Structures are given as C-alpha cells and as structure tokens.
Amino acid sequence: MLRKLASYGLLAAHDSGTPAFPAAYVAVAAVVTAVLFFSLLLLLTKQYKRCPPNRLLVIFGKTSSGGPVVVHGGAVFVVPLLQDYAYLSLEPIDVELSLSSKSGTGSLGFAVPHKFTVAISTVPALAQAAAVRLLGSSATEIKSRAEEIIGSALGRTIEAATESCVDRDAFYTKLESEIGSGLKTLGLELVSLKRA
Numbered sequence: 001m002l003r004k005l006a007s008y009g010l011l012a013a014h015d016s017g018t019p020a021f022p023a024a025y026v027a028v029a030a031v032v033t034a035v036l037f038f039s040l041l042l043l044l045t046k047q048y049k050r051c052p053p054n055r056l057l058v059i060f061g062k063t064s065s066g067g068p069v070v071v072h073g074g075a076v077f078v079v080p081l082l083q084d085y086a087y088l089s090l091e092p093i094d095v096e097l098s099l100s101s102k103s104g105t106g107s108l109g110f111a112v113p114h115k116f117t118v119a120i121s122t123v124p125a126l127a128q129a130a131a132v133r134l135l136g137s138s139a140t141e142i143k144s145r146a147e148e149i150i151g152s153a154l155g156r157t158i159e160a161a162t163e164s165c166v167d168r169d170a171f172y173t174k175l176e177s178e179i180g181s182g183l184k185t186l187g188l189e190l191v192s193l194k195r196a
Helices: 002-015 023-047 124-133 139-163 168-184
Strands: 048-050 055-061 069-071 075-077 083-089 093-096 115-120 188-193
Touching (some): 115 124, 115 139, 139 168, 168 188
Antiparallel strands (some): 055 083, 093 115, 115 188
C-alpha cells in the first residue's frame, strides 16, 4: 500500500509539470543573486559622492537643469555613464600685484593696496559661474585670471581717483566694488585686501 501511495505521489508530481530541481541549482541561483545584489550595492555606494566643506562638488553631463549642478557641503548620487563629477577648491588664493611707478600712487597721497585674497564663492549664482568658467583650471590659472581683473580694476580706480580729489575710504570702497564686480564674472569673491 505504501508503495502504491509513493508511486502515486511521484506520478502526481510528474503529471503536474513542476520540475524537481536539484539543490545545487537552487544554491547557484542564490549565489548569483547575492553577487548581483552586492555588486549593485557597491556601485550605488561608490557613485554616492559627498562634498567636504572646503570644496564645491560639480556634477556635469546629463542633469535635470541641463547645466552643471553645484553642491556645497552635501552629497549627491552621480548616475553612472550619464554623469561625471569634479571638485573646485574653496581655499583662498593670494594675489600680489607689483605696482609700477607710473601707477599714480604718489598723487593720491596714500599708498594703494597690492596684496589681495580671493576665493571661489559659495553663493549659488556665483558658484554656478565658477563651475562653468573655472572647472578644470589649476590654482595658478585661477590666480592669473584674478590678477588680470584686479590689476584692471585697480588701474581704473586710481585713474578716477587722480582725476577728482578722493579720500582714502572712498577710494577703498570704490576699489572693492570694482574688483568685486569683475571677480563675479568668474564666480570669485574678494576675501580681503591689505590696506596700506
């Protein structure tokens, strides 16, 4: 009787169309699933980028805004194959200008500043401008571009000051305004200038 039940059970399982997989197939499927899961998890954690406070993280490629996405002090997921990323340093850059004798400093009655400190701005609009204009530039290249802007602004301010009698405070206010507006085009800001 037991033989009849056992044969009936096997026959029923065979007739229902459910294949009997060996345990090895189940183990292989479990291992493959685990490997795929951990590979996906590793990819996700590798593409999740954090931005330290002394840098700007710039995401470029296919973005929702169409342009680069700038992150400061946060984290973002970088989509593999569609996006890439780079960092911009927020470390201050010292700019020192050598003033020529014909710069008009003598006629002002006071010495003009020649040491300036600039840095990439964290203000969203300026950070976006820095991402567009400075990404991929070395600190030396950024310094050189800042020197050009500062030198030009300093020359204009000295020329305007010698044409009309200007006191020292008004000169510095005008100079900071001229330099600031020029640096904004690159996404930079004036951190300090050494007053004479």
